[in-house]
Amino acid sequence: MKKTIVITGAxxxxxxxxxxxxxxxxxxxxATMRNPEKEMELQTIENIKVYQLDVTDQKSIEGAYKSITADYENIDALLNNAGYALYGPFEISxxxxxxxxxxxxxxxxxxxxxxxxxxxxxxxSGVIMNISSMGGKITFPLISTYHSTKFAxxxxSEVLAYELEGLGVRVKLIEPGNIATDFGGRSMKFATSEEVTDYNPYVENMMAMMQAAGPDMYSQPEMVAEVIWNAATDGTDQIRYIxxxxxxxLISMREKxxxxxxxxxxxxxYAIK
Ligand SMILES: NC(=O)c1ccc[n+]([C@@H]2O[C@H](COP(=O)([O-])OP(=O)(O)OC[C@H]3O[C@@H](n4cnc5c(N)ncnc54)[C@H](OP(=O)(O)O)[C@@H]3O)[C@@H](O)[C@H]2O)c1
Incomplete structure (x- = not known):
């Protein structure tokens, strides 16, 4: 039987x-997303169907679940991908x-x-894959909330893997590094303050580093897609896929x-003293 994957934030x-x-x-x-009416291309691709799903709206999740399970007999993989980053000093978030x-x-x-x-x-049966980040294993300054979410x-995911082991369902974590997506644009929200200025040197330093980063710093999202494919299909109990x-x-540097x-x-x- 043909296999089916459900993806959030597609x-x-x-x-x-x-x-x-x-x-x-x-x-x-x-392929689920908040605003499917804006999506012009994906539904024209063979094998892809688009569904409305906002991960913060339980009714919308249930609506998508009903439609998807009505359309497909089996669901072989779920990719929890939707996410964004809040950027800035914790105190002013x-x-x-x-x-x-x-x-x-x-x-x-x-x-x-x-x-x-x-x-x-x-x-x-089935595989649940959660997109974490290298930021679920290591940390960088001024992005404490994002790291907290990915550590969570x-x-x-690790605990869920224990719980679902006996039910034939695997749980996997995907830990991307820097990927060339819209993450640094639409998916980055900033915490700023006009009153608290003590953090400004860190912030300015970070912004300069981010702006100076050339395209070499980023891998392509298709590389992550291939890693996700391996996680979905390798049939092993491996939990983490970097x-x-x-x-x-960076992860091995910390471990070592x-x-x-x-x-x-x-x-x-980051020139922090
Ligand atoms: N890019 C990186 O360097 C990097 C590195 C490590 C991990 N990651 C992780 O990879 C995942 C995907 O990010 P990306 O890099 O592909 O960025 P992206 O291109 O900006 O994609 C983020 C996706 O999340 C969706 N989203 C945001 N809030 C949502 C909500 N409430 N309900 C449903 N969907 C929502 C966005 O949908 P809309 O179109 O509706 O905004 C968008 O499709 C995230 O979990 C991110 O933390 C990214």
Whole structure:
């Protein structure tokens, strides 16, 4: 039987590239997104169907679940991909900004997973893949909320893997490095303040570093799609899949040298004293 994958946040970047990758491999793809009416291209591709799904809206998740399970007999993979980053010093991030980021990156991912789990349980098979980040294993300055969400996704996914083991359902984590998507544009929100200026030198330094970063710093989303394909189809119990040479290098640097050496390295890189 033809296999089916459900993807959240398929309107752009990694989600979109993965939709195209799996469709080309002959899978059915349920490409979900907040605003399907704006999507002109994906539904013209063979094997892809577009559905409305906002991960922060339980009714919309349930609506997508009903439509997708009516359209496809089996669901073989779920890719929880939707996410964005809140950028800026913690102190000047508002409670609303922080909660919103957890609503999308953590609670949204959990709500989608919980809604689709009955289908996986009934089938006694399937793979749930959660997009974490190298930022779920290592940290950089001025992005504390984003790292917190990805560390949460890491812990959640590992525990879910224990719970679903006996039910024939696998859980996988994908940990991309820097990927050339719209993540630094539409998916980056900024916390700023006119009153608190003590953090400005860090912020300016970070902005300069980000602006100076050339295209070499980024891998393509199709590379992540291939890693996701391997995770979905390799039939192993491997939990973590690192996507990108930068991520491989930095994660292994931390594992090899220890926490203190890694934090020292980051402080040097970002000129933090
Ligand atoms: N790019 C990187 O360097 C990088 C590195 C590590 C991890 N990641 C992770 O990769 C994932 C995808 O990011 P990307 O790089 O592909 O960025 P992207 O191109 O900006 O894609 C983000 C996607 O998330 C969707 N989204 C945001 N809020 C949503 C919501 N409430 N409900 C449903 N969808 C929502 C966006 O949909 P709209 O079109 O509706 O805005 C968009 O499709 C994220 O989880 C991100 O944390 C990215």
């Amino acid at each position: 309107s752009s970047g990694i989600g979109r590239a993965t939709a195209v990758y799996f469709a080309n491999k002959g899978w059915n793809v349920a 508002t409670s609303e900004q922080i909660r919103r980021e957890f609503d999308v990156n953590v609670f949204g991912l959990m709500d989608v997973t919980r809604t689709f789990l009955p289908k996986f349980r009934e089938q006694k 996704v890491e812990g959640f 996507a990108g040479d930068d991520a491989k290098e 040298n220890g926490d203190e050496a890694f934090v020292k390295f980051v402080k040097e890189q």
